[in-house]
Amino acid sequence: MAVTAPTLVVRHQPFEHITPNWFAAVMGTGIVATAAATLPVQFTALHVFAVAVWVVAATALVVIGVAFARHWIGHRDHAVAYARHPVMVQFYGAPPMAMLTVGAGAGLLGADLLGSTAATTLFAALWITGTITGLLTSVVVPYRMITAAHHRDVAALPAWLMPVVPPMVSASTGALLLPHVPEGQWRLALLCACYAMFGLSLIVGMITLTLIYGRLLHGGLPPVDAAPTVWITLGLIGQSITAANLLGTDASMVFTGAQSSVAVGLHVFGIGYGLIMGGFGMLMFALATALTVHAARRNLGFSLTWWSFTFPVGTCVTGATALGHALNFGAVQALAVALYVLLLAAWLTVATRTLRGIRHGELLRPGHR
Secondary structure, three states: OOOOOOOOOOOOOOOOOOOHHHHHHHHHHHHHHHHHHHOOOOOHHHHHHHHHHHHHHHHHHHHHHHHHHHHHHHOHHHHHHHHHOOOHHHHHHHHHHHHHHHHHHHHHHOHHHHOHHHHHHHHHHHHHHHHHHHHHHHHHHHHHHHOOOOOOOOOOOHHHHOOOOHHHHHHHHHHHHHHHOOOOHHHHHHHHHHHHHHHHHHHHHHHHHHHHHHHHHHHOOOOHHHHHHHHHHHHHHHHHHHHHHHHHHHHHHOOOHHHHHHHHHHHHHHHHHHHHHHHHHHHHHHHHHHHHHHHHOOOOOOOHHHHHHOHHHHHHHHHHHHHHHHHOOHHHHHHHHHHHHHHHHHHHHHHHHHHHHHHHOHHHOOOOO
């Protein structure tokens, strides 16, 4: 009689593979709320929708944050292995940006549910925490890459921008926090810090973006499943336009009287920068679209990388909104609304597929992130 070997069934625990890229879902959801709150066209239903989505994002931040902590506590070997992985480590930039996005939502929308004082306090707490962790990420991740033992066959990937962008998000959301800071030296210090983080992220980000663009030209597309990450390049572009114009507009609260010319200069800088970088953004938007269509024709499967379709597009919405407000230009404001419709369609698609993947357990297994 033949003896049949027992079948080994490997069961994965729910917190075993909660990697940092899960926080991209919080970023993508939070930007839907904050972008809606700042659109040039406002009406009651849109505001109610924005508040509801912000609540979803805040809840997701808590749930994923707890799950990520359980991952580190209960599955430390897996957590350390992911932190040492040359690609996955890049996504440690996602948790700070998730906190900053939800914090900005608290400042823009949280007063309806929490009251203005509690909402501002939550905004400040998340901004401080997100900024500190984001600055650490922008230093620690490149350090780990530089000191890694093996550098053979290392190719620049769009994910390399993930640890670079958090300081830019701090700069743009810090502009929203500026009116809540006491006048005088404290407000000046925050404005200067935001411009410093703007410069940090912009310079390192453009260097990284050059490497990525060169790699795409010389090495071709990344694997099909990673193709959506090309959209990450728009995150730096859109967020920097947002930061430059929000800070330029708010500079008038800091530089008054004899120093008002400084505020005018920063305001003009924001407009000029937005127009120039906006042209570059159009190129990258068209290129990302074409590469996504190219990957879709080659059986692009769903994974958490699809969240790359949301947050970067959301930064283009906020960038167009801020630039349109600074210019008082209806065409740019109309562009912001059109981009928001695109963002909403992408978010609904990706969120639905993510919930389905969680329910079926597919996204909780290794190799499906």
